[in-house]
Amino acid sequence: MTYEEAVAKIDSLLVFGSKPGLERVAELIERIGSPDKKLQFVHIAGTNGKGSTCALIANTLKCAGYKTGLFISPYVLEFRERFQINGEMIPTEKLCEIVEKLFPVVEQMKRENKIITEFEFVLAIALYWYAEENCDVVVLETGLGGRFDATNIIDTPLVSVITSISLDHTAILGDTYEKIAFEKCGIIKPDGITVVYGDQKDGVLDVIQNAVCERNNTLYIADTQKITVIQSDLNGSVFSVDGLSLKISFIGKHQVKNAATAFFTIKALRERGMSISDKAVYDGFSTAAFPARLEILYHHPVVMLDGSHNPDGVKALASALKENMSDKKKIGIVGMLADKDVQTALSEIIPLFEEVITVAPHNPRAMSENDLAQMIRKYGTDATPQKEYSHAFQKALELAGTDKAIIIFGSLYLAGDMRKVVKKYK
Numbered sequence: 001m002t003y004e005e006a007v008a009k010i011d012s013l014l015v016f017g018s019k020p021g022l023e024r025v026a027e028l029i030e031r032i033g034s035p036d037k038k039l040q041f042v043h044i045a046g047t048n049g050k051g052s053t054c055a056l057i058a059n060t061l062k063c064a065g066y067k068t069g070l071f072i073s074p075y076v077l078e079f080r081e082r083f084q085i086n087g088e089m090i091p092t093e094k095l096c097e098i099v100e101k102l103f104p105v106v107e108q109m110k111r112e113n114k115i116i117t118e119f120e121f122v123l124a125i126a127l128y129w130y131a132e133e134n135c136d137v138v139v140l141e142t143g144l145g146g147r148f149d150a151t152n153i154i155d156t157p158l159v160s161v162i163t164s165i166s167l168d169h170t171a172i173l174g175d176t177y178e179k180i181a182f183e184k185c186g187i188i189k190p191d192g193i194t195v196v197y198g199d200q201k202d203g204v205l206d207v208i209q210n211a212v213c214e215r216n217n218t219l220y221i222a223d224t225q226k227i228t229v230i231q232s233d234l235n236g237s238v239f240s241v242d243g244l245s246l247k248i249s250f251i252g253k254h255q256v257k258n259a260a261t262a263f264f265t266i267k268a269l270r271e272r273g274m275s276i277s278d279k280a281v282y283d284g285f286s287t288a289a290f291p292a293r294l295e296i297l298y299h300h301p302v303v304m305l306d307g308s309h310n311p312d313g314v315k316a317l318a319s320a321l322k323e324n325m326s327d328k329k330k331i332g333i334v335g336m337l338a339d340k341d342v343q344t345a346l347s348e349i350i351p352l353f354e355e356v357i358t359v360a361p362h363n364p365r366a367m368s369e370n371d372l373a374q375m376i377r378k379y380g381t382d383a384t385p386q387k388e389y390s391h392a393f394q395k396a397l398e399l400a401g402t403d404k405a406i407i408i409f410g411s412l413y414l415a416g417d418m419r420k421v422v423k424k425y426k
Helices: 003-011 023-031 052-061 092-111 118-132 175-188 204-214 253-271 280-288 311-324 342-352 370-376 389-399 412-423
Strands: 039-044 068-071 083-085 136-141 159-162 193-198 218-222 227-233 236-241 246-247 297-301 301-305 330-336 355-358 382-385 405-409
Touching: 003 092, 003 118, 023 370, 039 052, 039 175, 052 068, 052 136, 052 253, 068 301, 083 118, 083 204, 092 236, 159 175, 159 253, 175 193, 175 204, 193 204, 193 227, 193 236, 193 253, 193 355, 204 218, 218 253, 227 253, 227 311, 236 253, 253 280, 253 311, 297 412, 311 342, 311 405, 330 342, 330 389, 342 370, 355 370, 355 389, 370 382, 389 405, 389 412, 405 412
Parallel strands: 039 136, 039 159, 068 136, 159 193, 193 218, 301 405, 330 355, 330 405, 355 382
Antiparallel strands: 068 083, 227 236, 236 246, 297 301
């Protein structure tokens, strides 16, 4: 089986199952040998900041000497990015081998009218590989929600982590912060430890604290009052928390809050008996990288790529631009999915741009470049739709010259493809 054939097999599965629930995926994992029972997890749910928080925790554990698996969703660079051990993606040959071995189990379950979704099978591949490689710990990011997310088949993890909660996927998870928080709290298991991002919307902490109390968990709140930001610019941030000075390359003060969540997770893991020195924390934080999170691709002109795709994510991007690029005029390249709260997201950021170029992400749920341009023009900002990503970036370069910044944002599905386009330019 070739790599292309393996990915095609995975892509052939449904995105969503015929009915919600964890019974099918639990049975799939059991049929392939229950690899989850051989592993320990840090389980992470939330609306925004999951990827950055996962990257910081996983890199710190690697620096502490632990063989660390990382499971993320969605990917930015390529499909194999979903499965990593110590920062290295799964080898293509190994992915093909595992798909060839496990896919017959999916086909047998289908004959029994037990339909396995794409994400469920991707999770099965990941757990099988991590167990086969004898990982010490796996940093496991949820796909959607928490309570009914396929990753929630695991037993009580070393730590459950809840990042920033905001309104996203409201048709599935609920239309209030409290309802969404309730779904995310599904990953909190009996007699565990829970770490929560400290700067939550009103009502969210109450929901989390109730879940923690009901399930007899110890709670760590990543208190933003304990953070002192020493420096923050386009190179990242230097800050202190609990008396330890740290630095991250991620841009924006919101990333310092994500880093605090990661830091308190490390504290909780120390409570679990893991040996993680202050040096490992410093090295892990300072060398962690995550594509498409306020990522600077070029400096002349400045080209920034961000996967922000919902109002709170876009608000964080807007805040970072005001903090670090208030003196620069900005050209935007924007593409969004139609099922997001596009209107609210645009209202947070479009006034910051001199001109915007719109594109459609390569996804069936994408808003067309023409419809998006029409919405943007309502804010009094010029918007030019483009079919081709390369044409969009070329147009942005012409408008930017040498003194303006180009900001690409709106969807992680856009970010990965645009990153490849931009990287081709010298």
